[in-house]
Amino acid sequence: MTVARGWSYGVLIALLVVIYFGLHLVLGLGDAVPDLLTVAVLLAARRLGGSAAAILGFGLGLLRDSLSLVAFGADTVALTLVGFLGSRSRDLFIGDSLGFVGAYLFIGKWLHDAVYHVVAASGGRWETATSRLLIEAPLASLYAAAAGVVALLLYRLVTGER
Protein backbone atom coordinates (compact mmCIF):
# COMPACT_ATOMS: atom_id res chain seq x y z
CA MET A 1 0.00 0.00 0.00
CA THR A 2 1.47 3.36 -1.01
CA VAL A 3 1.73 6.29 1.39
CA ALA A 4 -0.88 8.21 -0.62
CA ARG A 5 -3.31 5.32 -0.41
CA GLY A 6 -2.61 5.01 3.30
CA TRP A 7 -3.51 8.66 3.79
CA SER A 8 -6.63 8.48 1.68
CA TYR A 9 -7.76 5.40 3.61
CA GLY A 10 -7.09 7.28 6.84
CA VAL A 11 -9.27 10.10 5.56
CA LEU A 12 -12.06 7.59 4.88
CA ILE A 13 -11.84 6.31 8.47
CA ALA A 14 -11.77 9.85 9.87
CA LEU A 15 -14.73 10.82 7.69
CA LEU A 16 -16.78 7.88 8.97
CA VAL A 17 -16.09 8.98 12.55
CA VAL A 18 -16.91 12.62 11.86
CA ILE A 19 -20.08 11.70 9.97
CA TYR A 20 -21.15 9.37 12.79
CA PHE A 21 -20.82 11.96 15.54
CA GLY A 22 -22.12 14.68 13.26
CA LEU A 23 -25.33 12.78 12.52
CA HIS A 24 -25.82 11.90 16.18
CA LEU A 25 -24.75 15.06 17.97
CA VAL A 26 -25.35 17.78 15.42
CA LEU A 27 -28.45 16.50 13.65
CA GLY A 28 -29.76 14.28 16.45
CA LEU A 29 -30.80 11.50 14.06
CA GLY A 30 -30.46 8.87 16.79
CA ASP A 31 -31.32 5.29 15.87
CA ALA A 32 -31.52 6.12 12.17
CA VAL A 33 -27.73 6.38 12.01
CA PRO A 34 -25.83 3.15 11.24
CA ASP A 35 -22.97 2.30 13.57
CA LEU A 36 -20.28 3.93 11.45
CA LEU A 37 -17.92 3.99 14.43
CA THR A 38 -17.68 0.21 14.55
CA VAL A 39 -17.48 0.14 10.76
CA ALA A 40 -14.55 2.59 10.93
CA VAL A 41 -12.70 0.41 13.45
CA LEU A 42 -13.35 -2.75 11.42
CA LEU A 43 -12.24 -1.22 8.13
CA ALA A 44 -9.13 0.31 9.72
CA ALA A 45 -8.30 -2.98 11.43
CA ARG A 46 -7.89 -4.68 8.04
CA ARG A 47 -4.92 -2.43 7.32
CA LEU A 48 -3.46 -1.87 10.80
CA GLY A 49 -1.44 -4.04 13.15
CA GLY A 50 -3.16 -5.63 16.13
CA SER A 51 -1.96 -3.05 18.67
CA ALA A 52 -2.72 -0.04 16.48
CA ALA A 53 -6.21 -1.36 15.74
CA ALA A 54 -6.82 -1.98 19.45
CA ILE A 55 -5.65 1.56 20.29
CA LEU A 56 -7.97 3.01 17.64
CA GLY A 57 -10.85 0.93 19.04
CA PHE A 58 -10.03 2.05 22.57
CA GLY A 59 -9.96 5.73 21.57
CA LEU A 60 -13.17 5.66 19.57
CA GLY A 61 -14.89 3.55 22.23
CA LEU A 62 -13.94 6.08 24.86
CA LEU A 63 -15.37 8.84 22.68
CA ARG A 64 -18.72 7.10 22.42
CA ASP A 65 -18.69 6.10 26.06
CA SER A 66 -18.35 9.73 27.06
CA LEU A 67 -22.01 10.05 26.04
CA SER A 68 -23.06 6.97 27.97
CA LEU A 69 -24.64 7.26 31.38
CA VAL A 70 -25.65 3.62 31.37
CA ALA A 71 -22.54 1.54 30.75
CA PHE A 72 -19.44 3.72 30.62
CA GLY A 73 -16.50 1.62 29.44
CA ALA A 74 -18.51 -1.17 27.82
CA ASP A 75 -18.08 0.24 24.34
CA THR A 76 -14.39 0.82 24.96
CA VAL A 77 -14.00 -2.85 25.83
CA ALA A 78 -16.04 -3.94 22.79
CA LEU A 79 -14.29 -1.75 20.22
CA THR A 80 -10.81 -2.54 21.58
CA LEU A 81 -11.52 -6.23 21.23
CA VAL A 82 -13.16 -5.88 17.83
CA GLY A 83 -10.25 -3.77 16.55
CA PHE A 84 -7.71 -6.35 17.65
CA LEU A 85 -9.68 -9.32 16.30
CA GLY A 86 -10.38 -7.47 13.04
CA SER A 87 -6.68 -7.02 12.53
CA ARG A 88 -5.99 -10.67 13.35
CA SER A 89 -8.68 -11.78 10.92
CA ARG A 90 -6.24 -11.05 8.08
CA ASP A 91 -4.28 -14.10 9.18
CA LEU A 92 -7.36 -16.24 8.62
CA PHE A 93 -9.26 -14.59 5.78
CA ILE A 94 -7.94 -12.76 2.79
CA GLY A 95 -10.21 -10.86 0.48
CA ASP A 96 -11.22 -7.39 -0.64
CA SER A 97 -14.38 -8.07 -2.59
CA LEU A 98 -17.44 -6.12 -1.51
CA GLY A 99 -19.22 -9.34 -0.60
CA PHE A 100 -16.39 -10.39 1.67
CA VAL A 101 -16.15 -6.95 3.26
CA GLY A 102 -19.92 -6.94 3.81
CA ALA A 103 -19.81 -10.31 5.56
CA TYR A 104 -16.78 -9.20 7.58
CA LEU A 105 -18.53 -6.01 8.70
CA PHE A 106 -21.71 -7.91 9.56
CA ILE A 107 -19.87 -10.43 11.75
CA GLY A 108 -17.66 -7.74 13.27
CA LYS A 109 -20.58 -5.52 14.18
CA TRP A 110 -22.55 -8.42 15.62
CA LEU A 111 -19.50 -9.43 17.66
CA HIS A 112 -19.20 -5.85 18.89
CA ASP A 113 -22.84 -5.83 19.98
CA ALA A 114 -22.44 -9.22 21.64
CA VAL A 115 -19.41 -8.11 23.64
CA TYR A 116 -21.05 -4.79 24.47
CA HIS A 117 -24.26 -6.35 25.73
CA VAL A 118 -22.46 -9.03 27.72
CA VAL A 119 -20.21 -6.46 29.40
CA ALA A 120 -23.09 -4.04 29.97
CA ALA A 121 -25.34 -6.83 31.21
CA SER A 122 -22.76 -7.80 33.80
CA GLY A 123 -23.94 -4.63 35.53
CA GLY A 124 -27.32 -6.32 36.03
CA ARG A 125 -29.23 -5.80 32.77
CA TRP A 126 -29.47 -9.41 31.55
CA GLU A 127 -33.18 -9.23 30.84
CA THR A 128 -32.73 -6.98 27.82
CA ALA A 129 -29.35 -8.29 26.65
CA THR A 130 -30.65 -11.55 25.17
CA SER A 131 -33.42 -10.03 23.05
CA ARG A 132 -31.11 -7.31 21.84
CA LEU A 133 -28.43 -9.78 20.88
CA LEU A 134 -30.78 -12.04 18.95
CA ILE A 135 -33.21 -9.55 17.46
CA GLU A 136 -31.80 -6.05 17.35
CA ALA A 137 -28.11 -6.85 16.84
CA PRO A 138 -28.47 -8.79 13.55
CA LEU A 139 -30.59 -6.02 12.04
CA ALA A 140 -28.19 -3.34 13.24
CA SER A 141 -25.28 -5.40 11.88
CA LEU A 142 -26.94 -5.70 8.50
CA TYR A 143 -27.54 -1.96 8.42
CA ALA A 144 -23.96 -1.15 9.46
CA ALA A 145 -22.51 -3.63 6.95
CA ALA A 146 -24.55 -2.09 4.14
CA ALA A 147 -23.41 1.40 5.13
CA GLY A 148 -19.79 0.21 5.31
CA VAL A 149 -19.96 -1.39 1.87
CA VAL A 150 -21.44 1.78 0.38
CA ALA A 151 -18.69 3.87 2.03
CA LEU A 152 -16.01 1.54 0.68
CA LEU A 153 -17.58 1.55 -2.77
CA LEU A 154 -17.55 5.35 -2.82
CA TYR A 155 -13.96 5.35 -1.60
CA ARG A 156 -12.91 3.02 -4.40
CA LEU A 157 -14.77 5.11 -6.96
CA VAL A 158 -13.04 8.28 -5.78
CA THR A 159 -9.53 6.89 -5.39
CA GLY A 160 -9.64 4.35 -8.20
CA GLU A 161 -8.40 1.68 -5.81
CA ARG A 162 -9.50 -1.85 -6.65
Added chain:
Amino acid sequence: MAGLLLLALVLFMLPGAYQAPLRRVVRGTALRPFLTVQRQVAERRSWSLDVAELRAKHDSLAAVAAAQMTLAEENRRLRALLGLRSRAEASFRAAEVLRLGIAGAESTFLLDIGSADGVRIGSPVLSTDGLVGVVWEVDERSSQAIDWTHPEFRVSAMTMDGSVYGLVEPRRGEFREEDLLVLTGAAFHSDIQPGTRIVTSGTGGIYPRGIPIGTVIGIEEADTGWRKSYLLRPAVRPEAATHVLVGVRVDEGGEGDLTSLWPTAAPPDSVDEEGAGSVGPAAGSGGAEQP
Protein backbone atom coordinates in the same frame (compact mmCIF):
# COMPACT_ATOMS: atom_id res chain seq x y z
CA MET B 1 -3.65 -5.32 23.64
CA ALA B 2 -4.22 -7.08 26.96
CA GLY B 3 -3.25 -3.90 28.78
CA LEU B 4 -5.75 -1.83 26.80
CA LEU B 5 -8.50 -4.36 27.42
CA LEU B 6 -7.71 -4.36 31.12
CA LEU B 7 -7.74 -0.56 31.18
CA ALA B 8 -11.12 -0.54 29.41
CA LEU B 9 -12.50 -3.00 31.96
CA VAL B 10 -11.16 -0.87 34.79
CA LEU B 11 -12.97 2.13 33.26
CA PHE B 12 -16.18 0.10 33.14
CA MET B 13 -15.90 -0.98 36.75
CA LEU B 14 -14.97 2.45 38.11
CA PRO B 15 -17.53 3.93 40.50
CA GLY B 16 -19.84 6.45 38.86
CA ALA B 17 -18.24 9.30 40.76
CA TYR B 18 -14.92 8.63 39.01
CA GLN B 19 -16.47 7.97 35.60
CA ALA B 20 -18.24 11.32 35.46
CA PRO B 21 -15.08 13.50 35.34
CA LEU B 22 -13.63 11.27 32.61
CA ARG B 23 -16.81 11.65 30.57
CA ARG B 24 -16.71 15.40 31.06
CA VAL B 25 -13.08 15.62 29.93
CA VAL B 26 -13.73 13.67 26.73
CA ARG B 27 -16.91 15.61 25.98
CA GLY B 28 -15.16 18.90 26.68
CA THR B 29 -12.23 18.12 24.37
CA ALA B 30 -12.67 15.64 21.53
CA LEU B 31 -16.44 16.04 21.23
CA ARG B 32 -16.50 19.76 21.95
CA PRO B 33 -16.62 20.81 18.26
CA PHE B 34 -19.64 18.59 17.68
CA LEU B 35 -21.43 19.87 20.76
CA THR B 36 -20.69 23.47 19.81
CA VAL B 37 -22.05 22.96 16.30
CA GLN B 38 -25.02 21.12 17.78
CA ARG B 39 -25.91 24.18 19.87
CA GLN B 40 -25.72 26.44 16.84
CA VAL B 41 -27.77 24.04 14.74
CA ALA B 42 -30.37 23.79 17.51
CA GLU B 43 -30.70 27.55 17.48
CA ARG B 44 -31.09 27.65 13.71
CA ARG B 45 -33.46 24.70 13.74
CA SER B 46 -35.74 26.49 16.16
CA TRP B 47 -35.94 29.40 13.68
CA SER B 48 -37.14 27.13 10.91
CA LEU B 49 -39.69 25.24 12.98
CA ASP B 50 -43.31 25.62 12.10
CA VAL B 51 -44.20 28.99 13.57
CA ALA B 52 -47.59 27.89 14.88
CA GLU B 53 -46.14 24.82 16.58
CA LEU B 54 -43.31 26.85 18.02
CA ARG B 55 -45.70 29.50 19.25
CA ALA B 56 -47.90 26.86 20.89
CA LYS B 57 -44.91 25.30 22.66
CA HIS B 58 -43.62 28.71 23.67
CA ASP B 59 -47.02 29.77 24.98
CA SER B 60 -47.38 26.56 27.00
CA LEU B 61 -43.96 26.93 28.55
CA ALA B 62 -44.52 30.64 29.15
CA ALA B 63 -47.86 29.89 30.83
CA VAL B 64 -46.20 27.45 33.22
CA ALA B 65 -43.40 29.88 33.93
CA ALA B 66 -45.81 32.79 34.39
CA ALA B 67 -48.08 30.83 36.71
CA GLN B 68 -45.07 29.85 38.73
CA MET B 69 -43.93 33.48 38.91
CA THR B 70 -47.35 34.53 40.21
CA LEU B 71 -47.25 31.84 42.86
CA ALA B 72 -43.75 32.79 43.81
CA GLU B 73 -44.81 36.41 44.21
CA GLU B 74 -47.83 35.38 46.28
CA ASN B 75 -45.65 33.12 48.36
CA ARG B 76 -43.19 35.94 49.00
CA ARG B 77 -46.03 38.28 50.00
CA LEU B 78 -47.58 35.77 52.39
CA ARG B 79 -44.24 34.93 53.94
CA ALA B 80 -43.62 38.64 54.45
CA LEU B 81 -47.04 39.00 56.11
CA LEU B 82 -46.29 36.11 58.42
CA GLY B 83 -42.86 37.44 59.17
CA LEU B 84 -41.12 34.38 57.75
CA ARG B 85 -37.78 34.84 56.06
CA SER B 86 -37.85 34.43 52.33
CA ARG B 87 -36.32 31.40 50.73
CA ALA B 88 -34.97 30.67 47.29
CA GLU B 89 -37.81 29.80 44.93
CA ALA B 90 -37.67 27.40 42.05
CA SER B 91 -37.21 28.93 38.65
CA PHE B 92 -36.91 27.31 35.27
CA ARG B 93 -34.99 27.64 32.05
CA ALA B 94 -36.24 26.42 28.70
CA ALA B 95 -33.99 23.91 26.95
CA GLU B 96 -33.95 21.84 23.80
CA VAL B 97 -33.75 18.07 24.05
CA LEU B 98 -31.29 16.09 21.94
CA ARG B 99 -31.63 12.30 21.86
CA LEU B 100 -28.33 10.58 21.12
CA GLY B 101 -29.66 7.23 19.96
CA ILE B 102 -26.55 5.25 20.89
CA ALA B 103 -26.54 2.04 22.90
CA GLY B 104 -25.15 3.49 26.12
CA ALA B 105 -27.32 6.56 26.05
CA GLU B 106 -30.75 4.95 26.22
CA SER B 107 -33.17 6.74 28.48
CA THR B 108 -30.85 9.73 28.54
CA PHE B 109 -30.80 12.97 26.60
CA LEU B 110 -28.66 16.05 26.16
CA LEU B 111 -29.84 19.54 27.06
CA ASP B 112 -28.44 22.66 25.47
CA ILE B 113 -28.05 24.49 28.79
CA GLY B 114 -25.50 23.81 31.52
CA SER B 115 -23.92 25.07 34.71
CA ALA B 116 -23.49 28.55 33.20
CA ASP B 117 -27.30 28.71 33.03
CA GLY B 118 -27.74 27.54 36.61
CA VAL B 119 -28.33 23.86 35.89
CA ARG B 120 -26.86 21.47 38.42
CA ILE B 121 -26.89 17.77 39.13
CA GLY B 122 -30.36 16.87 40.35
CA SER B 123 -32.18 19.67 38.55
CA PRO B 124 -35.66 18.42 37.62
CA VAL B 125 -36.66 18.37 33.95
CA LEU B 126 -40.31 19.10 33.18
CA SER B 127 -42.48 19.50 30.15
CA THR B 128 -45.84 21.18 30.01
CA ASP B 129 -47.46 17.81 30.79
CA GLY B 130 -45.38 16.87 33.82
CA LEU B 131 -42.14 15.30 34.96
CA VAL B 132 -39.70 14.13 32.27
CA GLY B 133 -36.58 13.30 34.28
CA VAL B 134 -33.63 14.68 36.17
CA VAL B 135 -30.21 16.07 35.29
CA TRP B 136 -27.33 13.69 36.01
CA GLU B 137 -24.29 15.43 34.59
CA VAL B 138 -23.57 19.06 33.97
CA ASP B 139 -21.03 20.74 31.73
CA GLU B 140 -20.66 24.46 31.35
CA ARG B 141 -22.89 24.80 28.30
CA SER B 142 -24.71 21.49 28.17
CA SER B 143 -25.99 18.82 30.49
CA GLN B 144 -27.10 15.22 30.34
CA ALA B 145 -30.27 13.98 31.96
CA ILE B 146 -32.11 10.72 32.43
CA ASP B 147 -35.80 10.37 31.70
CA TRP B 148 -38.26 8.33 33.75
CA THR B 149 -37.63 5.18 31.70
CA HIS B 150 -34.08 4.94 33.07
CA PRO B 151 -33.74 1.91 35.39
CA GLU B 152 -32.35 4.09 38.18
CA PHE B 153 -35.04 6.75 38.01
CA ARG B 154 -36.92 7.15 41.29
CA VAL B 155 -39.21 9.86 42.57
CA SER B 156 -41.18 10.10 45.78
CA ALA B 157 -44.82 10.59 44.95
CA MET B 158 -48.32 10.97 46.33
CA THR B 159 -51.89 11.19 45.22
CA MET B 160 -53.17 14.68 44.53
CA ASP B 161 -55.03 14.76 47.86
CA GLY B 162 -51.96 13.54 49.74
CA SER B 163 -53.74 10.46 51.12
CA VAL B 164 -51.27 7.91 49.74
CA TYR B 165 -47.51 8.22 49.46
CA GLY B 166 -45.02 5.97 47.72
CA LEU B 167 -42.06 5.71 45.43
CA VAL B 168 -42.45 5.79 41.65
CA GLU B 169 -40.10 3.76 39.49
CA PRO B 170 -40.12 2.64 35.84
CA ARG B 171 -41.39 -0.70 34.54
CA ARG B 172 -39.81 -1.83 31.29
CA GLY B 173 -42.32 -2.88 28.63
CA GLU B 174 -41.77 -5.41 25.89
CA PHE B 175 -41.27 -2.45 23.60
CA ARG B 176 -40.03 0.94 24.74
CA GLU B 177 -43.37 2.49 23.83
CA GLU B 178 -44.93 0.24 26.47
CA ASP B 179 -42.74 1.46 29.31
CA LEU B 180 -44.85 2.48 32.27
CA LEU B 181 -44.39 3.71 35.81
CA VAL B 182 -45.25 2.00 39.05
CA LEU B 183 -46.14 3.57 42.36
CA THR B 184 -44.60 1.21 44.91
CA GLY B 185 -44.80 1.10 48.68
CA ALA B 186 -48.39 2.29 48.99
CA ALA B 187 -50.08 1.13 52.18
CA PHE B 188 -51.96 -2.17 51.77
CA HIS B 189 -55.25 -0.62 52.87
CA SER B 190 -54.94 2.15 50.28
CA ASP B 191 -57.44 2.09 47.45
CA ILE B 192 -56.44 4.41 44.65
CA GLN B 193 -59.05 4.61 41.92
CA PRO B 194 -58.04 4.42 38.24
CA GLY B 195 -57.64 7.90 36.84
CA THR B 196 -56.20 9.33 40.04
CA ARG B 197 -53.36 11.67 39.29
CA ILE B 198 -50.03 10.99 40.99
CA VAL B 199 -47.71 13.93 41.60
CA THR B 200 -44.32 14.48 43.16
CA SER B 201 -44.51 14.68 46.93
CA GLY B 202 -41.61 17.06 47.42
CA THR B 203 -39.84 14.72 49.82
CA GLY B 204 -36.44 13.40 48.89
CA GLY B 205 -34.82 16.71 48.16
CA ILE B 206 -34.85 16.59 44.36
CA TYR B 207 -38.25 17.41 42.93
CA PRO B 208 -40.59 20.19 44.02
CA ARG B 209 -44.03 19.09 45.17
CA GLY B 210 -46.94 18.86 42.77
CA ILE B 211 -45.39 17.94 39.41
CA PRO B 212 -47.62 15.43 37.56
CA ILE B 213 -46.01 12.03 37.14
CA GLY B 214 -48.88 9.97 35.78
CA THR B 215 -52.35 8.61 36.36
CA VAL B 216 -53.27 5.32 37.98
CA ILE B 217 -54.50 2.61 35.63
CA GLY B 218 -54.70 -0.29 38.07
CA ILE B 219 -53.01 -2.42 40.69
CA GLU B 220 -49.78 -4.00 39.55
CA GLU B 221 -49.31 -6.44 42.38
CA ALA B 222 -49.98 -6.76 46.09
CA ASP B 223 -46.64 -7.23 47.82
CA THR B 224 -46.36 -9.70 50.65
CA GLY B 225 -45.00 -6.98 52.87
CA TRP B 226 -48.40 -5.35 53.19
CA ARG B 227 -47.72 -2.93 50.41
CA LYS B 228 -49.50 -2.29 47.13
CA SER B 229 -48.08 -1.26 43.79
CA TYR B 230 -50.08 0.69 41.24
CA LEU B 231 -49.39 0.91 37.53
CA LEU B 232 -49.31 4.45 36.23
CA ARG B 233 -49.77 5.83 32.77
CA PRO B 234 -46.98 8.42 32.53
CA ALA B 235 -47.93 12.06 32.15
CA VAL B 236 -45.13 12.53 29.63
CA ARG B 237 -43.78 10.27 26.90
CA PRO B 238 -40.05 11.08 26.91
CA GLU B 239 -39.68 10.53 23.17
CA ALA B 240 -42.24 13.26 22.55
CA ALA B 241 -40.45 15.86 24.65
CA THR B 242 -38.47 18.15 22.38
CA HIS B 243 -38.50 21.30 24.51
CA VAL B 244 -38.43 21.18 28.30
CA LEU B 245 -38.09 23.30 31.40
CA VAL B 246 -35.15 22.68 33.70
CA GLY B 247 -35.32 23.71 37.35
CA VAL B 248 -32.31 25.96 37.88
CA ARG B 249 -33.00 27.31 41.33
CA VAL B 250 -35.09 24.65 43.00
CA ASP B 251 -35.11 24.90 46.78
CA GLU B 252 -32.74 22.75 48.73
CA GLY B 253 -34.92 19.94 49.97
CA GLY B 254 -37.40 20.36 47.12
CA GLU B 255 -39.69 22.53 49.21
CA GLY B 256 -41.28 24.34 46.28
CA ASP B 257 -44.92 23.54 45.58
CA LEU B 258 -45.91 23.54 41.92
CA THR B 259 -49.31 21.91 42.38
CA SER B 260 -51.21 24.90 41.08
CA LEU B 261 -49.36 24.99 37.78
CA TRP B 262 -51.27 22.08 36.33
CA PRO B 263 -55.04 21.55 36.06
CA THR B 264 -56.31 19.46 38.96
CA ALA B 265 -58.55 17.19 36.87
CA ALA B 266 -56.89 14.21 35.28
CA PRO B 267 -57.03 14.15 31.50
CA PRO B 268 -60.15 12.30 30.28
CA ASP B 269 -58.20 9.78 28.25
CA SER B 270 -55.80 8.93 31.02
CA VAL B 271 -57.59 5.76 32.11
CA ASP B 272 -57.04 2.71 30.00
CA GLU B 273 -60.57 1.62 29.22
CA GLU B 274 -59.46 -1.83 28.21
CA GLY B 275 -57.95 -2.38 31.60
CA ALA B 276 -54.42 -2.80 32.76
CA GLY B 277 -54.29 -6.24 31.22
CA SER B 278 -53.54 -4.67 27.87
CA VAL B 279 -50.38 -3.13 29.23
CA GLY B 280 -47.11 -4.84 28.42
CA PRO B 281 -45.17 -4.71 31.69
CA ALA B 282 -48.16 -5.84 33.72
CA ALA B 283 -48.34 -9.09 31.86
CA GLY B 284 -44.72 -9.73 32.55
CA SER B 285 -44.97 -9.03 36.22
CA GLY B 286 -47.63 -11.35 37.36
CA GLY B 287 -50.62 -9.73 35.73
CA ALA B 288 -52.54 -6.63 36.58
CA GLU B 289 -56.08 -6.15 37.69
CA GLN B 290 -58.38 -3.27 38.10
CA PRO B 291 -58.96 -2.43 41.75
